[in-house]
Amino acid sequence: MAEKKTSKEKKDPKISTNPKKMSSFFAWDGDTLILNILGTPGAKHDVIGKIKGNQLKISVTEAPRAGKATDYMVRFLAKEFDVATADIAVVFGRMNINKQLRIKAPKKLPSVIARLQ
Template sequence: MARKKKKQEIILEPTQEPEINPKKMNSFYAWDGDILVLNILGTPAAKRDAIGKVKGNQLKVSVTESPRAGKATDHMVRFLAKEFQVSTKDIEVVFGRFNVNKQLRIKNIIDLPSEVSREIENKPNL
């Protein structure tokens, strides 16, 4: 007689850090302690993965992955993890997994990519 396996229950706990309202941000980025909060305007199915310029209060990020079932966002997280020299677990998608408008929280940052640090120097967070 075969034993029935119990289904493993997955419990998702809400994020402990407060979400920063993107409409109240006066820039594409904000620091929440040592966590960098970025508003992203994503471009899926691009020719190459790239961090672009700021448009309004969003940073443009292009990825080569097509926008199916959140795969473009997952690819973006992997790309940005390499750029920021962090683990993919250090990047949280606050909202926008299935949308071009996203907010990301990046912790344990070792170094800012040159494209991001240049934009921060040009538009300091007030």
């Protein structure tokens, strides 16, 4: 009897999701966008900022309390990428400023990503 493959087994083995090994702040795994984020909670405005090393700076107005800033960031990015919040998975960093997100089939790309395509 064949076993079901987990989502980890379906990933392209050529794509490194280790933030230190990624050559950019983003990578594609099929139609899924992998983003390395440097989050800034408690900011004055919600904004997708500049690239810093292999991370994209994203500021949100929500205060950093028990992962609420990350949840707010997911809702903010869902609008920016024109996807449902359920299409964004926080791989790691829910309670940290360093995060990795997987965005399934984004319909829209912010200019900082689009110009690098």
